[in-house]
Structure formats: structure tokens, C-alpha cells
Amino acid sequence: MTRVAIAATAVLVALPASARGEPDWNLQLEGGSEYDSNIHRIEVRDGDDADVEAAPLARLGARHRLAWRRVKSERLALSSYGGLKLFTTESGQSENVGIVSADGSYEWNLPSRRALLGLHGGYYDAIPFELYDSTSSYRGRNFRTASAEGSTTLLADGGHRVSARLGYRTFEYKPDPLFDWAGDHYAVFYQTTWWRGDPDQDPDATSLDFNAGYQIERRGYDSSARTSSCADEDAADPLCSAGTRLARADLNHSLAAELVYTGERIYSARYELQVNDSNSHGESLVRQRFRAGITTELWRRLFLTAEATVLVNIYLDPLLLARDEQATTFLSIEDENRNSLSLHLSRPLGEHWAAEARYAIYSNEFTNDELSFLRQTAYLGAVYRYGP
């Protein structure tokens, strides 16, 4: 997919200007240093004295976006991202990661039918690497995924927009191929905007965007489904987990709704519900995520974005934590909540540059007392944007 994106970009660049209209593109480079208080994301069991390690790291990234209309009714969009996270300490090398992603879409507008037809493709790869010891077999939590989709969008007066999508996606979990899967998905989305005040007459008019969507995905795994072989099905004992002759198959439902208010500030609220219905014991769960955010200008073009996320996970089968399995003590929790709060400060410096700082805290504050998780990050960096 990356090659396709590069090739498409190269073709566009090679075309004479008259043939390709006016491509709209921009490039963004970003870099900075961060301090991470828990680089290995260690969860601490109540009463344990775990070795939580902190380390500084460097973050680097580059983004490119391109939009091009061959004719008015057609639009090609390409975007790509490459990023690196480099830890400076030796023990942090296992957390080094490189991200490569590319997305592309081509859309046709059918004005007579007030509809859009589209083709979309995406690729994402998280690549582990170690600067000090490249022979390590550790493959981290990394994965790659690719998807292809077709879409139809119907448009109505007043900015109402309904989209239907169908596509196919593959997922490769690098540390363990048993978790690789592939499957088709179907989705429907709805979007609209309400105005408060007349944008033509009222300089203080504000808008409220509403987005909602539902997606269902069938996931066929390269592994067999597991079952509980013990009389007590609720026991979180690894000896109770037995294989079957059935291939593992999940049905993943995702429902989301979001409101974004734009005026003097931006306020947003989002709710997501995800249900993973698996035929493999221990893999079904219900996940809810609430997110609220605000973006505002504090003073003289100094912008603050604050976002809080609360997760509520309900595991439908007993959950066994790997850490405890290794410690030969078993622990089953019914839910695990990882919440976060992030504050992002940014100030443009001239036309192309911006300075930014970010603080984030992640915790399992609302979980039961068995495990606790705390991670804090602080970042200081700069962004360079370039585009016509």
C-alpha cells in the first residue's frame, strides 16, 4: 500500500501542471523530546513493589497530505505518516517503535443523484527496532493492518449525509500469529450540522456537528477457538483453557456518536460502544469509551486542548493476566479501565513553525484494587508545516 501511495504521488508529480489541475498538498515535520514515567506500561499489583522504569525519549514524525481534483466531480486524496519513538536508555530499546501509515481515497460526485461513490484504502504498520541490539527477537506489541473499502454517500438538503461502506481488512499481530485475522466489514454513518444563529448575518453564529456510525466486522482468525475445560467455567486457570477444532471467529460491533460544538471554543463529546462477540473462551468483551474535550485560545494565540477519556471494559469471560500467569498466581478481573487526561499547549511561531507542549496521565483509577496503573508523559517539541 505504501508503494502504491508513493507511485501515485510520483505519477502526480510527473504529470504536467495543466493536466493535473491544482493539487492541494502540505507537509508537516514534527520533533521533540518526551519524558515517560512508565516506559514498559507496568501494572502494579496491590502491595507489590514493582520496578517501574522511567526514561526520556525522542519523537520524530513527518506527514504528507495531498488532494487533487482531475475534474470537478472527482477527487483523489492521499495521506501518509512516518513516525519514530526512540528511547535513550538501553532498557528502553525494546519500546522503540516506527510507524508507517498511508491512506488513499478516490471519490466521484454524482450531482444529478446527490450521491458520492468512493474507493478507499489504508495501510498501517508499527515496526519495532532496537538501536543497541538489533538481533533481539522481541517484537513488542506491534502489528500491521491493511484495508480496502467501497462507499456510497447520499446527501440531502440541510447538510444531512448518510454513508454506507463495505470493505475487507487484514490484521497481523506480529508477536503471535495466532491473533492474525482477516474479514469483511459493513458500516453506516450519519452526519449533520446545526447552526445556532444565521451565519450570514450573525458574526457570533456557532455550529454543532453531529456524527454517528455503526460498523460490524467479521473476523476470521488463523487459530482455533478455545474453550473452558473445567467444571467451573468462571475459573481463571490456564489449565482450564483447551483448544477446539473450530476456527476462532469474532463478530465485532462498533457504535459511536459524537457532538462537536464550534464557536469561541470547541467543545466535543464522544461515546463509543464496542462489543466483541467471540466463539473463543475469554475473548468476548464489551467496551465503552467516553471522551470529552475542549480547545480554546488562552492568550495571544496560545491554544490549549484538553481531553479526558474514560474506558469501561466488561470482559464477558474470566480474564487471566499474563503477568500473573508467569508469577503462577492467578488473578481474574471483570473489568479494567484505563483512563487518560491530556493537555496540549501550542503556539504558532510565524507562518510555518509552532511550538508545543503536552502532558498526559494514564491510569486505571476506577478499576478494582487488584491492579493499579499509572503513567505520565511530558513532551516539548516543535512543528514545521509547509504547503502552497
Next chain:
Amino acid sequence: MLKSLAIPVALAALLLGAPEAFAASGRRVAQASAPGTTAGRQVATDRAAAGVSRLLAQRNQRVVEKRGLTETYQTQLRELDRLKQSKASWRRDRQIRAKKAESQATGARLSRVDAELRVLDAQLKVQRQSLLAAIARELADPAISAPRRAGLEKIRGQVSAALRPRARRIILPDDSLDELADPEELAEQIALIQQAENQLVQERKALQQREQRYTRWAMLREQRERAGQMSDLDDEQVRRSTGRTEKTGRDNTGAGGGASDEEAGAEAPSEDVGDSDSPSPPPSGPDASFETSSVVLADVVDSSTIDALRRAGRSANPRARAEAAGRARKQVEARLERLKKSRALIQNHLNKLRSQ
């Protein structure tokens, strides 16, 4: 939406119909819907809204009727033409007479429907103004509920937009100095230029407001988007342990395998929203004021700016809207400057002529 106003009214009526209200039924209901009360104002608004709905329904009916009659009329005229071109005969003449009578009858019906439409339009205007007045009275009441207030404000926007006169292009007068022109002609030319300047000043103000609003929104949205981008390299999503020990894993991280790492790259529905520059129409609410400006400024700004204005109105990207408004504003200012200079030149010439 107009119909939905009936819901709170019905609820209010139900509340008023509660046992306590029933105790003094007739008198209390009459008091509640008296013109000075909250319920009375709501009833007045809903009546005015119902009146607008009724007139709109009648108007739509006439429009459909007119469309059908127009098609019939065109067909009859074509048939008449065909008959006139056919070979002359008594039969043909008789058919022509019949067709003429038919088409004249259709034409008369069309005229009648046109007249009815004009009457309905006049009534609609009055009824809409009444509705606006009723809404204003009700909005002045602090006791009304927030949903009702929001609904009224939305209706007020729609009705105000419907009452607004159609956008007309600003016609730029000839601003060149004709040294052979009479003083009267020059004075008239100056007045026309002045009129165009006033219109341009108004449009410049509107464009300026739009540019400022969308620039602010663009900054806010870009900052919000950037804050989201910061998490691209973070794996802060919950990781599901699977009960299966990761053979190659680290020791005590608790992050054994599991499919949940996919969350970082999963396409939740939100990832599909906010495509800020998709082909028109846009993914979120259009701003019709850009379309209006593209009509008003058709003779003032260049064609690419007109296209940019039209696209910006349909785009959901505030940056595109701010840029289009700014581009148009600059051209309007340039045109204003030119008109001012021309007017001063003509005025000087006129003064000279009058002083001679």
C-alpha cells in the same frame, strides 16, 4: 420542525390538564393561554407557525399545478405548430381552431394559478413576519424551556432567511470619465458609483466577518486535530490480555499478547468523519452565505474567486472558507478603491464644469 413545535405545546396542554388544573378547568385554562402568559405566547407562536405551514402547503400545491399546466401548454403549442405545418385542409383548420381554444384555456388557467401564487406569496410574507414577531415575544420570556428556545431560534433563522430579499448581483457602473458628458450625466454617474460603493462596503463587512470567524475556527480545529495527532505514536489504548502467555514477551509487563493492540489502528466510525475537503457537497453543514456572495459579486471578483466562494460554501473546511472570504474581500477592496478614485476624478471634472 414546525410540526415539532406542537409537541411542547401539547405537553404544556397536558400539564395544564393535570388534576390541579382541572379543578378550575375552564377559567384556569383560559388564564393559562391568555396572551400575556407563557402558554399564551406559545399558542400564538404555534398558530403563526401553523399558518405558515398551511400557506406553504397551498403554495406547493399551486406550484405542482403550475408545473403540470406548463407542460400541458408546451405540448399543446408544439401540437399546434405541427398542425400548422401540415397540409392545408378543412379538417386541419378545424383541428387548429380546437387546439387554439385548448391552449388558450390552458394559458388562462396558468395566469390564474400565477395570480394565486402571487397572492399566496404576499400572504406568506405577512404570515412569516407575524411568526417572527411571535417568536420574538416568546423568546423574551425567560420562563421558556431550553429545548423550546433552541427550536424557536432555529425556526427564526429559517424564517428570516426566507424573508430575506433574493440576492442580486452588484452592478458596477461605468467608472470612466467622459469629458464630453453633461454635468447632469456626470452627477448621475457619481450617484451610481456611490450606490455601488455602498453595496460593496456592506459586502466587504460581511466577508470580513466571515473571514474572521472561519479563521478562528480553523485555528481551533487545527489545534484540536494536532492534539489528536500527538497520540499517533502513543499506545495508550487498553490492551487485552488473553490468558495466553506471550512466549517471546517481556517479564512482568502485563502486556502479553492479545488482539487489542489493533485499537490503535482500528477504524472506529469517528475516523471516517471530518474529512475536511471531500468532493462537494460537504460532509457537514454548508454555509449558504458563500453562495449568496458568489451571486452578489459575480461582476466584482474574478471567476476563479467565484468558484472558490461556491466551493467554500459547500466545504466543511473552515480554512477553505476563511481563505475564500479573504480572497473575495481583497478584490472587493481593490474594486472599492478604484471606484473611489474614479468618483473623485469625475467629481473634480464636474466641479470644474460647474465653476466655468
